[in-house]
Amino acid sequence: MLRQRYTRMIFKQIFEHKSVYRQVQVNVTRSFYDNHEAINHFIKYLRKRQVTVGTKAEAYGKHVYGPPLGMLVKVEAPNLHDFLVLRLQHWWKRQKDNYKEYVEKEQYKKYILAGPDLAAAKYVIECSGKIRFKNHNEWIDKTKKNELSKLPEEYDENFILEEIDFNGYPIKFEHLDFIFNLYNLRTLSFRGCKTIDDWSLDKLSAEFPMLEHLDVSECENVTERGLEALYRMPNLKKLTVTNFRGSAAFELTCFLLEDVNPYLKCEIQQPQYKCLPEK
Numbered sequence: 001m002l003r004q005r006y007t008r009m010i011f012k013q014i015f016e017h018k019s020v021y022r023q024v025q026v027n028v029t030r031s032f033y034d035n036h037e038a039i040n041h042f043i044k045y046l047r048k049r050q051v052t053v054g055t056k057a058e059a060y061g062k063h064v065y066g067p068p069l070g071m072l073v074k075v076e077a078p079n080l081h082d083f084l085v086l087r088l089q090h091w092w093k094r095q096k097d098n099y100k101e102y103v104e105k106e107q108y109k110k111y112i113l114a115g116p117d118l119a120a121a122k123y124v125i126e127c128s129g130k131i132r133f134k135n136h137n138e139w140i141d142k143t144k145k146n147e148l149s150k151l152p153e154e155y156d157e158n159f160i161l162e163e164i165d166f167n168g169y170p171i172k173f174e175h176l177d178f179i180f181n182l183y184n185l186r187t188l189s190f191r192g193c194k195t196i197d198d199w200s201l202d203k204l205s206a207e208f209p210m211l212e213h214l215d216v217s218e219c220e221n222v223t224e225r226g227l228e229a230l231y232r233m234p235n236l237k238k239l240t241v242t243n244f245r246g247s248a249a250f251e252l253t254c255f256l257l258e259d260v261n262p263y264l265k266c267e268i269q270q271p272q273y274k275c276l277p278e279k
Contacts, residue, residue, distance in 0.1 A: 039209075039234045101172070108178050115155040116181040122151065123178045124164055127171065132163040134184065139165075160184050168192035173200055180207050189215040191240075198226030205229040215240040217269050224253040231260050240267045 107126060111119035121131045121140070125148065130141035135158075140147045152159065161182050170193060179188075185208050190196045196219045211233055216222050217240045224247060230236065239257065243250045254266035 101174075104175060104178075113155075114153060117161040117184075118151065118156070118159055120164070120179045120182055121159070121161050124166060127166060127169040129164065129166040129169055131161060131165070134160040134162045139163075141167075163187040165189040165191070166193055170195040173197075173203070176200060176203055182208065184210055186210060187213045187215075189213075190219060191215050192218040194220065197221035198223055198229075201226035202229040205232040208233065210235050212236065213238040213240075217242045218271070220244045220271075223247070224250045227253045227257065230257060234261070236261060237263050238265050238267065240269065242269045242271050244271045 104123075104126075108119060108123055111122045113119075114122075117133075121133070124131050125140065125142060128142060130139045132139050138144070138147070142148075162184060163186060164179065164182075165187075166189065168191065171190075172195060188204075188208065188211055190200075193216075196216055198221070201216070201222065212235055214230070214233070214236060219242070222241065223245070227239075227241065227250070230239065239254070241250075241254065251268060254268060258264050258266055
C-alpha cells in the first residue's frame with residue numbers, strides 16, 4: 001500500500017511539473033510576440049549578417065569513398081540510374097536532372113553578383129514564377145519582356161523583393177538557399193509545389209523574419225510535423241495550407257500556431273482529392 005501510494009504521488013508531481021513547464025513556455029512565447037521591440041531587435045540582428053558570395057562550405061556526407069586500390073569491379077550496390085543496370089529510362093531521367101541542376105547553379109552564380117534580392121528575383125522568373133518589388137504595383141514574370149530588360153545587372157538598393165510566387169515549380173530542397181537572405185520579403189507562395197515537404201518548412205522557418213503570408217496549399221507532402229516549425233516566424237499573419245489526409249492533428253497544429261501567435265490566421269483549404277492515411 002505504501003509503495004503504491006508513493007508511486008502515485010511521484011507521478012502526480014511529474015504531471016504537475018510538466019503542466020507548469022508548458023504553461024510557462026507558452027506564456028514566454030506569447031510575451032515575445034506581443035513585444036514589438038523584441039521582434040524588431042531580432043529582425044535587425046538578422047539583417048546584420050553579411051552575405052558571402054563565392055564561398056562554398058564543405059557539405060557533410062557528400063564525400064564519395066571509392067573502392068580499394070586494385071579493385072576492378074564496383075563493390076557497392078548499383079542504383080536504378082546507373083547505366084550498367086540497363087534501365088535507360090531511369091538513367092536518362094537522372095542525366096537530365098543533373099544537367100538541369102548544374103544549369104541552375106551556374107545561372108545563380110551570375111545572378112548573386114547583383115545581391116540576394118535581384119538574384120532571387122531572376123532565379124524565380126527563370127523557374128516560370130513571378131515576383132514583385134517594393135513600391136512596384138505590377139508582378140513580373142517571363143511574359144513581361146519590357147520589365148525584365150529594366151532589371152539591373154549590378155546591385156541596386158532600390159530593388160527590394162517583397163513577394164514571390166513559384167507558380168507550382170518543383171524547386172529542390174538544395175536550391176532553397178537561392179531565396180535566402182531576403183529580410184524584407186512579405187509574401188511567399190509555394191502553391192502546388194510537390195517538392196515542398198516538412199524538411200523544407202523547417203529550413204524556411206528561420207530565414208524570413210518579415211514574412212507575413214506563407215502559402216503552402218496543394219503541397220501534398222506537407223504535414224503537421226512541418227507546420228510545427230512555423231512558430232519561428234514572428235511576423236507571420238496568414239498561413240494557407242491544405243489538409244490532404246483529413247488529419248485532426250493537422251488542424252490542431254494550426255490552432256496551436258494561432259494560440260502561440262495571436263496575430264496569425266490559418267486558412268485550411270479542402271483538397272480536391274485525399275491522400276491515403278499513413279499506417
